[in-house]
Amino acid sequence: MMKKTLVIQPGKMTLGEIRNIWSETPHLALPESAVAAMEASSAIVQKIIAKGDPAYGINTGFGKLAQQRIPDEDLEQLQKNLILSHSVGVGEALSAAIVRLIMVLKVGSLARGYSGIRPNVVQTLLDMVNADVIPFIPAKGSVGASGDLAPLSHMTLTLIGEGQAYYQGELMSSEQAMQKAGITPIVLAAKEGLALINGTQVSTALALHGLFRAERLFKNAVLAGALSVDAAKGSDLPFDERVHLIRGQPGQIYAAKLYRDLLAGSAIRESHVENDNKVQDPYSLRCQPQVMGAIYDLLQQASTTLLIEANAVTDNPLVFEGEAGEPDQVISGGNFHAEPVAFAADILALAISEIGALSERRVALLIDASISGLPPFLVPSAGLNSGFMIAHVTAAALASENKTYAHPASVDSLPTSANQEDHVSMATFAGRRLEDMAQNTSQIVAIELLCAAQGVDFHAPIKTSAALTRVHELIRESVPFYDEDRYLALDINALNELVVSNRLVDVVGDVFA
Numbered sequence: 001m002m003k004k005t006l007v008i009q010p011g012k013m014t015l016g017e018i019r020n021i022w023s024e025t026p027h028l029a030l031p032e033s034a035v036a037a038m039e040a041s042s043a044i045v046q047k048i049i050a051k052g053d054p055a056y057g058i059n060t061g062f063g064k065l066a067q068q069r070i071p072d073e074d075l076e077q078l079q080k081n082l083i084l085s086h087s088v089g090v091g092e093a094l095s096a097a098i099v100r101l102i103m104v105l106k107v108g109s110l111a112r113g114y115s116g117i118r119p120n121v122v123q124t125l126l127d128m129v130n131a132d133v134i135p136f137i138p139a140k141g142s143v144g145a146s147g148d149l150a151p152l153s154h155m156t157l158t159l160i161g162e163g164q165a166y167y168q169g170e171l172m173s174s175e176q177a178m179q180k181a182g183i184t185p186i187v188l189a190a191k192e193g194l195a196l197i198n199g200t201q202v203s204t205a206l207a208l209h210g211l212f213r214a215e216r217l218f219k220n221a222v223l224a225g226a227l228s229v230d231a232a233k234g235s236d237l238p239f240d241e242r243v244h245l246i247r248g249q250p251g252q253i254y255a256a257k258l259y260r261d262l263l264a265g266s267a268i269r270e271s272h273v274e275n276d277n278k279v280q281d282p283y284s285l286r287c288q289p290q291v292m293g294a295i296y297d298l299l300q301q302a303s304t305t306l307l308i309e310a311n312a313v314t315d316n317p318l319v320f321e322g323e324a325g326e327p328d329q330v331i332s333g334g335n336f337h338a339e340p341v342a343f344a345a346d347i348l349a350l351a352i353s354e355i356g357a358l359s360e361r362r363v364a365l366l367i368d369a370s371i372s373g374l375p376p377f378l379v380p381s382a383g384l385n386s387g388f389m390i391a392h393v394t395a396a397a398l399a400s401e402n403k404t405y406a407h408p409a410s411v412d413s414l415p416t417s418a419n420q421e422d423h424v425s426m427a428t429f430a431g432r433r434l435e436d437m438a439q440n441t442s443q444i445v446a447i448e449l450l451c452a453a454q455g456v457d458f459h460a461p462i463k464t465s466a467a468l469t470r471v472h473e474l475i476r477e478s479v480p481f482y483d484e485d486r487y488l489a490l491d492i493n494a495l496n497e498l499v500v501s502n503r504l505v506d507v508v509g510d511v512f513a
Helices: 015-024 032-051 072-086 096-110 119-130 149-159 174-181 192-197 201-231 241-245 250-263 267-272 288-310 339-367 389-405 427-457 466-478 488-501
Strands: 005-007 027-029 090-093 133-135 138-140 164-167 170-173 318-320 329-331
Touching (some): 015 096, 015 288, 027 119, 032 119, 032 318, 032 329, 072 149, 072 192, 096 119, 096 133, 096 149, 096 192, 119 133, 119 149, 119 174, 133 149, 133 174, 149 174, 164 174, 201 427, 201 488, 241 250, 339 389, 389 427, 427 488, 466 488
Antiparallel strands (some): 090 138, 133 164, 164 170
């Protein structure tokens, strides 16, 4: 089946398009206007070389070696040496989805025409994406300033036929991968290596991956929390619109509506509304709009920053065409410093951690018969059976681990490059740790969904709302009612798959629209 072609508009990609590239792997193309912009920028670099004036990264060394003038005949070798010497990443490979996103963000940035790179270099990078040639990029080795040098160098290795790459999922030499894909490796010209490895694309792709995971976690946690309200015979009065409008926090107002919509028509709620002897529910039920709403606001804030960065030109130096008779300029700046990305990743870490923290508290509530009114540990014959006792311990362990991960990475800095690069963002780790946090939180939410579904079953034949009944039914398609102790890890894994795949969200229709 032919893939639909998505034309990348440099500087104008939408978050929806980026999310699509992350999850669906469409065929990608560039507009003709991008080719013209790159040709003009590349021509300026050639003029500088012909003139002979020193310009950083074009005919000089790099970093602390910027004072070293490089002869014209060595400029191609200079760029290759740059890539080889900077390919120092360690650790496991970044996932194909993240690497694909890195490559596309780099294409979009270079194609804006401020980097002095030839169009065929950028097109070759895009051809690699379309042919499923995925460079082997080790996860560790960038401090998020002076660009994501090491990981982007590993990306560029494949572009020049060096290093390793995956071709259609199989790891091999880059030379083999490019040959199988029918793509000719590039010989880098002046400045091109530096343009390819200088920039925030790795940090940004990692943070975007964390954002997309967090968006799914938010929705699944709202589903779990709403189901837990009915499982514990909680009140829906705290979700009354008037309560939230007079505070005015937009995320809180939005979240409260989600809970109202999900619980609307619940027969379980109707069954105890007249004789509810609880004055107030615990905070983990009652304050969900306040907490999840604040989380939603953080996700919106992070998405704004990351969308800007995804469309940005962040390499160095930058090439500007002169206007109205003014000379062309090559300007050394600092757009490669990923502080905005680090801050965005840090607030995503807070959001992901708090989603899990609140979910863990509801698990604790549901298994505690003195609070929930349900059988101890949510099993009919407690004592002989331990039920969800230790599932809660797992949730607590994961929530605690996330608290350590949530410490801001952006407050750290270690000078590099003989103190030339004396303040760095640590944005790459800030983004990278979000996947571990998201995995932890998805497991916590999976455990809550198991517990909440179990609690709702104890109220049968009285049913929850129509929307939550569909959620409950899908849970029960994956795991049966827990009537006696069994190998519970399999159930958790099955529910985690539902969370990660977003299938539970799909069954509630347009609630989250």
